[in-house]
Amino acid sequence: MTTIIDQRAYGTNAFVKYDYGMQIVMNAGSPCVEWSFHVKDLQKWLTTLEETMVREENAGNRRDLESMYFSLKAAHNRHLEQHKEIVTEAPTADDLLAYLADYAAAVGENRA
Numbered sequence: 829m830t831t832i833i834d835q836r837a838y839g840t841n842a843f844v845k846y847d848y849g850m851q852i853v854m855n856a857g858s859p860c861v862e863w864s865f866h867v868k869d870l871q872k873w874l875t876t877l878e879e880t881m882v883r884e885e886n887a888g889n890r891r892d893l894e895s896m897y898f899s900l901k902a903a904h905n906r907h908l909e910q911h912k913e914i915v916t917e918a919p920t921a922d923d924l925l926a927y928l929a930d931y932a933a934a935v936g937e938n939r940a
Contacts (some may be wrong), residue, residue: 866936870904 830845839857843850851862874897881893911931918924 860908866934867904867907870900870907871935875905 832843832845832850834841834843836856840854841852841856842854843852852860853862854860877893877897877900881890884890884893886926914927915924917926
């Protein structure tokens with residue numbers, strides 16, 4: 829594992845490099861975590877937050893729910909951008925077909 833720390837006027841950036849790639853640990857002086865989850869779960873969580881945050885009476889809790897919602901919404905938008913890039917830039921037709929088949933199975937109604 830390699831550690832990379834980049835000091836800038838706006839704050840420090842820090843990364844760890846593993847055999848499989850780099851992960852960010854601090855962005856512009858703010859600690860963060862790089863994580864992944866399934867898009868189908870992300871879509872369910874967004875729906876749950878949409879329904880829950882409007883009913884929350886505690887203002888602090890509602891702000892937190894809204895913050896989670898908008899962070900997850902940004903992650904979903906990033907996913908859509910990346911998905912579009914994969915679909916338009918797939919190396920071969922066979923690669924595209926394999927990707928789309930797995931994608932459809934993963935986000936479809938019949939897969940847990």
